[in-house]
Amino acid sequence: MIHWPALIKHDGEDELIFIENRDAWRNDEEMLLYLFTESDVLVDSTGQIFSLPDLQNNLDSEQVLGQASLDNVIELVANHAVVCNICCAEKINAKNILEAVELVASMKD
Numbered sequence: 010m011i012h013w014p015a016l017i018k019h020d021g022e023d024e025l026i027f028i029e030n031r032d033a034w035r036n037d038e039e040m041l042l043y044l045f046t047e048s049d050v051l052v053d054s055t056g057q058i059f060s061l062p063d064l065q066n067n068l069d070s071e072q073v074l075g076q077a078s079l080d081n082v083i084e085l086v087a088n089h090a091v092v093c094n095i096c097c098a099e100k101i102n103a104k105n106i107l108e109a110v111e112l113v114a115s116m117k118d
Contacts, residue, residue: 010071012053014110016085017061020048023088027113034068052077052085054107082109090116 017026028034028051045061052058056077063070077085083101086109090098093116103109 011051011059011064011068012055012057014107014114015051015053016082016110016113018050018052018085020046023085024092025085025089025113027110029114031068040065050074052082052110054110056082056106077106079103079106079109082106086110086112089113093117 011031013028013030015028017028028037028040034040043065045065047060047062049061050058051061051064056079057073058075058077059070060072060074063072083103086103087098087101090101095116101109101112103112
């Protein structure tokens with residue numbers, strides 16, 4: 010089960026996509042039509058990692074590929090901050106994964 014909010018991480022890209030909730034996913038035509046690669050993933054607010062192609066076919070999929078640590082997620086968010094030209098990206102910190110995921114929503118470029 011996905012714990013919202015969540016982040017989409019495309020393979021080879023530092024930019025992340027913030028998805029607030031299940032309805033935001035279902036109402037985004039791009040999410041429904043986009044051709045995800047096998048290496049594209051969704052990281053939820055607990056650090057669970059899901060395959061995007063699997064979720065595109067079945068949003069209720071419970072097949073978890075792995076578990077990201079807080080440090081892993083902070084690194085993803087810091088890399089995203091660089092893409093968004095956020096100053097001092099290396100100083101990004103969070104108390105938990107949910108807080109790290111929510112930081113992405115505040116980094117509109």
